[in-house]
Amino acid sequence: MDFDFFFGCKSTVxxxxxxxxxxxxxxxxxxxxxxxxxxxxxxxxxxxxxxxxKHLWTCNICQWNLKRQDG
Known part of the structure; x- marks a missing residue:
C-alpha cells in the first residue's frame, strides 16, 4: 500500500x-x-x-502591497 501526502502553503488575504x-x-x-x-x-x-x-496595505488593481506599520 502506497500513501502520498501533499503538503503546501496557501495564502489568504x-x-x-x-x-x-x-x-x-x-x-x-x-x-x-x-x-x-x-x-x-x-x-x-x-x-x-x-x-x-501579516497586516498589509494592498492595491486591488495592480496587486501592490506593503507591510502595515503601527502609528
Whole structure:
C-alpha cells in the first residue's frame, strides 16, 4: 500500500479595519485598502493551521502591497 501526502502553503488575504480607499503609489488609483494576509499549512488541499499573519496595505488593481506599520 502506497500513501502520498501533499503538503503546501496557501495564502489568504482578507479586508481588515479601515476600508477608506487610498491612492496607490504604483498605479495611482484610489484602490489601496487595509488587509490581513495569513499563510496556512495545508495537507491534501485542506488548510490545517495558520503559520504566519501579516497586516498589509494592498492595491486591488495592480496587486501592490506593503507591510502595515503601527502609528
Amino acid at each position: 482578507k479586508p481588515e479595519g479601515d476600508q477608506r480607499p487610498r491612492i496607490c503609489p504604483r498605479c495611482h488609483n484610489a484602490s489601496v485598502m487595509s488587509a490581513k494576509q495569513r499563510n496556512w499549512l495545508d495537507i491534501c488541499w485542506v488548510p490545517i493551521m495558520p503559520t504566519s499573519t
